Amino acid sequence: MKRTIVIFGTISVVVILLFQVSKFSLMNTQGFSDVFLIISGILFIALGYFITKLFYARKHTNSIQEIDIKRIKELNISKQELKVLGLMSDGLSNNEIAETLFITENTVKSHVSKILSKLNAKRRTEAIKIGRDLNII
Amino acid sequence: MKRTIVIFGTISVVVILLFQVSKFSLMNTQGFSDVFLIISGILFIALGYFITKLFYARKHTNSIQEIDIKRIKELNISKQELKVLGLMSDGLSNNEIAETLFITENTVKSHVSKILSKLNAKRRTEAIKIGRDLNII
DNA sequence: CTCAAAATCATACTTTCGAGTGAGTTTGGA
DNA sequence: TCCAAACTCACTCGAAAGTATGATTTTGAG
Numbered sequence: 175m176k177r178t179i180v181i182f183g184t185i186s187v188v189v190i191l192l193f194q195v196s197k198f199s200l201m202n203t204q205g206f207s208d209v210f211l212i213i214s215g216i217l218f219i220a221l222g223y224f225i226t227k228l229f230y231a232r233k234h235t236n237s238i239q240e241i242d243i244k245r246i247k248e249l250n251i252s253k254q255e256l257k258v259l260g261l262m263s264d265g266l267s268n269n270e271i272a273e274t275l276f277i278t279e280n281t282v283k284s285h286v287s288k289i290l291s292k293l294n295a296k297r298r299t300e301a302i303k304i305g306r307d308l309n310i311i
Numbered sequence: 312m313k314r315t316i317v318i319f320g321t322i323s324v325v326v327i328l329l330f331q332v333s334k335f336s337l338m339n340t341q342g343f344s345d346v347f348l349i350i351s352g353i354l355f356i357a358l359g360y361f362i363t364k365l366f367y368a369r370k371h372t373n374s375i376q377e378i379d380i381k382r383i384k385e386l387n388i389s390k391q392e393l394k395v396l397g398l399m400s401d402g403l404s405n406n407e408i409a410e411t412l413f414i415t416e417n418t419v420k421s422h423v424s425k426i427l428s429k430l431n432a433k434r435r436t437e438a439i440k441i442g443r444d445l446n447i448i
Numbered sequence: 449c450t451c452a453a454a455a456t457c458a459t460a461c462t463t464t465c466g467a468g469t470g471a472g473t474t475t476g477g478a
Numbered sequence: 479t480c481c482a483a484a485c486t487c488a489c490t491c492g493a494a495a496g497t498a499t500g501a502t503t504t505t506g507a508g
Binding site: 211214215216217218219220221222223224225226227230262263264265266267295296297298299300301302303304 | 348351352353354355356357358359360361362363364399400401402403404432433434435436437438439440441
């Protein structure tokens with residue numbers, strides 16, 4: 175929110191300055207109005223470019239969405255459990271996960287069971303879906 | 312590619328027209344230069360906005376990516392198989408998928424088997440991952 | 449240091465998945 | 479109309495996944 179205010183304030187100032195500069199430039203140098211018009215035009219286009227880019231950048235980061243650490247803590251999911259969940263969503267079997275993490279399959283199974291109960295899922299596929307929806311993976 | 316040429320051509324024409332209009336407007340009506348400056352400034356900003364939006368829109372559709380029908384046909388995946396794959400990725404069991412599609416679990420199993428072989432996956436979780444990566448789901 | 453949480457592993461048991469095979473029915477396009 | 483592909487279903491068997499319980503070791507925060 176603070177950032178929004180700062181950005182809009184800056185943009186407003188820049189816009190006003192641009193208008194003032196281009197107005198006086200045009201009034202004082204009648205013969206070179208072409209050049210100044212082009213320059214101010216380019217500046218305005220650039221301004222539009224940056225404004226638009228700003229909004230799209232914000233949207234973009236929202237739609238890509240990073241891992242929600244807060245929610246992981248809320249769900250009381252541990253580091254190792256999270257790793258297992260990630261590997262599950264990569265399509266690995268319990269045995270493959272065990273080999274990847276250098277632990278036994280039994281241990282993986284106990285991790286998986288805990289993940290399922292914490293995410294309130296009946297199957298690993300459901301856990302994957304829930305994990306994705308919650309931006310945990 | 313054709314679209315790109317058309318778009319750039321249009322943009323070029325619009326830019327030139329804008330310059331001409333604003334130039335003559337300014338030269339002929341000295342007293343109202345403020346109004347015309349503002350209008351032309353807004354127009355240029357709008358232009359920058361649309362140009363930027365155009366580029367971002369293209370990027371955006373690429374990153375969000377809709378279902379790749381072409382690839383589905385390439386992989387020879389049928390309608391029903393695709394439905395099953397979708398329900399799998401929603402975390403449903405074979406039995407639940409059967410109830411959803413009003414078919415028996417045996418039929419679901421045969422669909423799943425075909426999906427796995429077509430996607431070259433060893434497990435349903437892997438099929439889900441591959442399907443996501445290929446923008447099939 | 450201490451203690452709870454996390455991580456590790458095991459064993460026994462149930463359920464779900466998936467492979468393989470075979471076969472009958474629908475359907476959409478040539 | 480005819481046929482291949484899609485869809486349907488069944489049965490068996492082995493593999494993978496998941497449950498339940500219990501126990502030991504590590505670890506990290508206070």
